[in-house]
Every structure is written in structure tokens, then in C-alpha cells.
Amino acid sequence: MEIKLKNGQKVKAYPLIPAQSLMLYVSRHHSKNAPVLNIVTGYYWQGDFDTETMKEALYEAMDRCDTMRLRFTKRPFNKVYQYLADKHEIEIIEEDLSSMSWDDAHEFLKQRSHSIIDMYEKPVNEIRIIHLENGYNGIYMKLHHLAFDGYSSKAFLADALSIYFHKKYGTAYPKPMRSYIEMVEKELKYPKSEQHKKDVAFWKGTIKNEPEPIYTDYVRPSRLIRQRIEKKKPDLRKAEVLDNNPESRTLRFSLDAETSEKLIKMCSERSLSLPCVLMMGMRSALSSFNNDEKDISYKVMVNRRATLLDKKSGGVRMHFFSMRNIVEPEMTFEEAVRVIEKAQNDIFEHSNMGSMEAVMLRHLAMKCGPRYTYECITFSYHPHFPMPYYGEEMKKSSRGFWYNNDASVQPLYLTVMHRSYDNGLDFNFEYRIANNPVDELHHFYDKMLDTFLLGIENPDIKVSEILAKIKKDKVK
Numbered sequence: 001m002e003i004k005l006k007n008g009q010k011v012k013a014y015p016l017i018p019a020q021s022l023m024l025y026v027s028r029h030h031s032k033n034a035p036v037l038n039i040v041t042g043y044y045w046q047g048d049f050d051t052e053t054m055k056e057a058l059y060e061a062m063d064r065c066d067t068m069r070l071r072f073t074k075r076p077f078n079k080v081y082q083y084l085a086d087k088h089e090i091e092i093i094e095e096d097l098s099s100m101s102w103d104d105a106h107e108f109l110k111q112r113s114h115s116i117i118d119m120y121e122k123p124v125n126e127i128r129i130i131h132l133e134n135g136y137n138g139i140y141m142k143l144h145h146l147a148f149d150g151y152s153s154k155a156f157l158a159d160a161l162s163i164y165f166h167k168k169y170g171t172a173y174p175k176p177m178r179s180y181i182e183m184v185e186k187e188l189k190y191p192k193s194e195q196h197k198k199d200v201a202f203w204k205g206t207i208k209n210e211p212e213p214i215y216t217d218y219v220r221p222s223r224l225i226r227q228r229i230e231k232k233k234p235d236l237r238k239a240e241v242l243d244n245n246p247e248s249r250t251l252r253f254s255l256d257a258e259t260s261e262k263l264i265k266m267c268s269e270r271s272l273s274l275p276c277v278l279m280m281g282m283r284s285a286l287s288s289f290n291n292d293e294k295d296i297s298y299k300v301m302v303n304r305r306a307t308l309l310d311k312k313s314g315g316v317r318m319h320f321f322s323m324r325n326i327v328e329p330e331m332t333f334e335e336a337v338r339v340i341e342k343a344q345n346d347i348f349e350h351s352n353m354g355s356m357e358a359v360m361l362r363h364l365a366m367k368c369g370p371r372y373t374y375e376c377i378t379f380s381y382h383p384h385f386p387m388p389y390y391g392e393e394m395k396k397s398s399r400g401f402w403y404n405n406d407a408s409v410q411p412l413y414l415t416v417m418h419r420s421y422d423n424g425l426d427f428n429f430e431y432r433i434a435n436n437p438v439d440e441l442h443h444f445y446d447k448m449l450d451t452f453l454l455g456i457e458n459p460d461i462k463v464s465e466i467l468a469k470i471k472k473d474k475v476k
Contacts, residue, residue: 003081005073005121013073013081017187018354019316020146024080025356026409033116034246034407037145040113041153042106042130043387043420044138046397050168051129051137055092057164058127058139062088065156066180067147067314072119082146084181090123095140096131105132109140110403117144136397149316151303154385156314161388169390176312183313190352199353200361202346206322207365213297213324213374215239216290218412218444219437223376238372241411243434248408250430251438253445255452257424262456264423270459275381276340277455278416278425280333281448282379283325283340284466288447289440292467297324299410300344301380302351320355321347322362322375329464333455336463377412384418396421408432443473 003013016024027036062068068088073081097105109130117124124144131137139160143153155177162174190196214237215224224239255263267274283296300323305311325343327336366372389395400420413430427448429441447470454466 001081003073003075003083007121011083011085013083014181014184015188016080016082016146017184017315018356019149019318020082022320022355023145023316023318035114035116035405036246036407036409037119038113038117038142038405039145039148039150039153040110040140040142040403040405041157042109042138042140042401042403043157044130044132044136044399044401045389045394046135047391047393049137050164051094053168054129054139054164055094057167058092058129058160060163061156061160062090062127064159064177065314066177067152068123068125068156070124070147070180070315071121072124072146073121082184085123088123088125090125090127092127092129094129094131098131098133100133102133102136105130106401106403109401113142113403114405114407117142119144119146136399145316147316148314149303149318150382151305151311151385152314152316154387155312158385158387165388165390171390177314178309178312180313180315183309183315186309195352199350199358202350203353203358203361204365206324207362210324212237214293214295215374215376216286216293216296217376218286218289219376219435219440220289222290238366238368238374239376240371241373241376242371243432245432245434246407246409247434248404248406248430248432250404250406250428251441252429253427253449254419255425255427255449257419257422259452259456260418260424263425263452266456266459270334272334272337273341273344275379275416276337276344277452278381279340279344279379280337280455281451282377282414283327284451284463284470285444285447286377287327288467288470289444292329294328295324295326297322297374299323299375299378300347301378302347304351319351319353319358320378321351321358323347323379324374327463329462329467331463332460333451333463333466334459337455377414378410380413380415382415382417384423387420402428404430411435412437446470446474 001013002010004010066084069085071083071085124147126142128140130140159174165171166173217223223241227239228234228236267277286296287293299320302319302321304317323343325340327339398420408430411432415428417426419426431437450470451466454461
């Protein structure tokens with residue numbers, strides 16, 4: 001459709017796709033005036049660094065990336081549309097923070113990242129070249145979450161680095177990016193497809209055709225237990241978890257490279273999915289926190305990037321879906337992981353549907369309000385994204401950062417990522433501060449870690465044995 005902007009210009013505009021609609025909805029209804037639509041990253045390394053060539057490479061990468069030209073406009077009744085401007089109109093700023101300590105510089109960048117982006121009819125992304133102490137230099141990106149997600153931000157960065165190496169060292173020029181609008185048009189056709197009908201039937205069936213799930217919590221005493229007492233409903237199985245305070249913090253646990261490698265090796269040798277093994281640790285912790293409950297539900301983030309168009313068109317493709325798995329005590333560790341894999345594959349098969357539509361279908365089936373849920377935690381795994389590099393010094397010294405916006409639309413969000421320099425695993429728990437769950441999260445991670453170690457040592461260990469061994473909290 002054609003829309004007239006405030007300056008009188010007419011542009012071809014498109015509705016938001018489902019992933020964008022979800023992000024905008026939760027920002028409006030669960031986190032007003034909080035920077036939840038900021039996605040802010042940094043990537044730095046030591047050694048040779050040519051600022052002017054990097055600027056040229058970044059401008060060239062922005063010319064190749066449609067979502068650097070993405071704009072939004074608001075119509076009556078808060079209806080938001082998107083369009084592409086003719087030029088990105090972004091100026092790369094150079095900033096020297098080398099006089100600050102490493103920690104102070106990153107805290108400074110984090111705090112400045114919290115400013116809310118004015119998103120209507122103007123550029124929504126910011127790129128800087130940053131100089132840090134000890135000869136570190138690199139790229140800082142403050143991106144709008146309706147234009148980028150974790151995957152597409154890495155794809156843009158990799159493209160910019162590849163162009164830089166081509167210009168400076170004569171390496172191969174990267175292959176073209178893909179059309180964002182082509183991806184949007186593909187998304188907008190989905191609701192009228194046969195696949196949509198199949199997906200509707202599946203998500204309705206996850207509640208209607210099965211016994212009711214049960215809420216399992218990561219804080220003690222469980223909110224479900226408290227609400228059963230308060231509401232005088234001893235058989236209540238779902239809980240209200242969202243309050244009106246979106247303020248959050250992130251607690252990070254780093255798994256050493258050696259243990260991470262053992263975990264990855266076990267997955268390879270036994271043809272197990274690494275994210276499903278990680279979810280096995282998470283669900284074991286939830287089970288332990290909830291009297292060894294075998295019926296565990298959580299949310300899982302799916303970033304649908306199956307085709308070349310999906311991978312190289314930019315944008316945001318994050319969908320969040322409810323995931324339930326029932327693991328019997330007599331199952332082995334490996335058998336339990338297979339159960340989780342089956343649940344994950346079912347979700348992947350029906351992940352074209354937008355999260356909001358899937359949630360509405362489930363809530364209608366549950367016959368309850370939107371603040372009720374069976375899930376206390378959302379899980380996201382970021383596969384290793386090999387950034388291009390030139391020389392061993394750059395490879396070994398590279399450091400990637402996610403600058404937390406300290407605001408969350410979910411009670412607890414666990415993101416597992418690979419470190420750029422040693423491929424070890426980092427477990428990032430973003431939690432709303434209202435429950436003050438830091439002590440519980442230390443216990444939670446300990447139970448996850450012990451589950452991994454037991455599974456590595458003996459994939460045939462029984463689930464009941466795992467739960468018995470991780471039952472007691474470790475003293476801190």
C-alpha cells in the first residue's frame with residue numbers, strides 16, 4: 001500500500017510481520033518507557049586496525065543491508081507500518097574510550113545504550129567505531145529490535161568484517177545480501193496458506209487434546225503454591241507471573257572451554273541436539289525445584305532462518321513458543337533428551353505461526369487471561385556464528401558483547417551463547433528484579449551443570465538418579 005509521510009513524501013509501505021508485532025506489543029503493554037526494543041552489541045579485537053578502511057567497509061555493508069534503511073510510521077489507532085527509505089542516512093561516529101579502564105568503558109557503553117530510540121520516520125540504528133584500552137578496537141551497534149535480532153545483527157557484522165578484510169588484505173568479497181521486502185511479502189502470504197491451517201490445529205491441540213500442564217517455577221516458594229492459597233483453588237495449575245515492573249538484570253555463568261567441548265563432543269558422538277541437551281539441564285533444575293515434577297513446560301525461542309533468503313534478508317524473526325515435555329523417572333539421560341528433541345521438532349514443524357497468534361489460541365483454550373501461564377522461563381540458544389577474522393591475533397583476542405538493556409518483558413530469559421574466542425558456553429540469565437532471585441539462580445545453574453556432568457560421564461544414567469544427585473542445594 002502507498003502511504004503519505006509527514007514530509008509529504010509517498011512511499012510503498014507494508015504491515016509489520018508477526019515477529020515485529022510481538023515485539024511492539026510487549027514493549028507497549030509490559031514495559032512502557034523501558035528500552036526493550038534496543039539490541040546493543042559490540043565486537044572488539046587487538047592488533048592491526050585501519051579506522052578509515054573500517055568506515056568505508058561499514059558504509060558499504062549498510063548499503064548492502066536493506067534493514068539499515070528500514071523506517072516505521074504510525075497511522076491512526078497506533079497502526080504501525082514499515083517502509084524502506086532511499087538511503088540509510090546513518091553517520092558512523094568514531095569514539096576514543098582508551099583512557100578508561102576496560103570495565104568502566106563497557107559500563108559506560110551499556111548505560112548509554114539504555115536511551116529509547118525514536119522510531120518513527122527516521123533512522124533507527126546507530127553504528128560507532130570504538131577505541132578501547134590495551135590496543136582494542138572494534139564496532140559498537142545500537143539497533144532497533146523491529147529491524148534486527150541477534151542472528152541478523154551478527155550477519156550484518158560478518159558482512160562488514162568481510163568487506164573490511166577484502167579492502168585491506170585482498171580477501172574474497174562477500175556474496176550479496178538478500179531482499180528484506182521479498183522476505184516480508186513471503187511472511188504476509190502465510191496466513192492464507194494451507195500450512196497456517198495445520199499450524200492452527202496443532203497449537204489448539206497442545207491444550208485441548210492433552211491433560212492440563214502444570215506451572216513449574218524457578219523461585220521458591222512457587223508462585224503457583226502461593227496463588228493456590230490466595231485464590232483458595234488447591235487444584236490450580238497455571239500461575240500469574242508478570243508484574244508491572246520491567247526492570248531486570250543479567251547474571252552470567254561461564255562454562256569452561258574444556259567441559260563445553262566435552263558436552264559438544266558427546267552430542268556429536270550420540271547424534272544429540274546440543275540445545276536439547278542444554279534444555280535437559282534446565283528442565284532437570286525446574287523438576288528439582290518443584291518436587292521432582294516430571295511434567296515441565298517452558299518457552300523456547302525459534303529464529304526461523306532456514307533458507308538463504310531467511311538468513312541474509314535481515315530483520316527480526318524471533319518467535320516464542322510454549323514447549324512441554326514429560327520425562328519419566330526410569331528414562332535414561334539420553335532417552336530424556338530424545339523426548340525433548342521430539343517436542344522441539346514438533347514446534348519447528350509449526351513455527352511459521354506468529355507467537356501472538358499461538359499464544360491467543362492457547363489462552364482461549366486455557367480460558368484464562370493473558371497474564372496466566374504454565375511457563376516461568378524462556379530458553380534461547382544461539383548457535384556458534386563463526387565471525388570472519390584475519391590472523392591468529394585477531395581470532396584469539398576477539399571479544400563479543402551484548403549490552404543488556406536492563407529491561408525484560410519476561411520473568412526469566414536464559415540465553416546460551418558460544419564465546420567467540422574459545423567456543424565455551426555462556427549462560428545468561430536475564431531476570432526481573434521484583435523476585436530478587438539471585439541466590440535461587442545460583443542453585444538453578446548448579447543443578448543444570450551437575451546434570452550436564454552426569455550426562456557426559458554416563459548418558460545411560462536414570463533421570464531419577466540425576467534428580468537424587470542434584471536434590472540438595474550447594475552451599476554458597
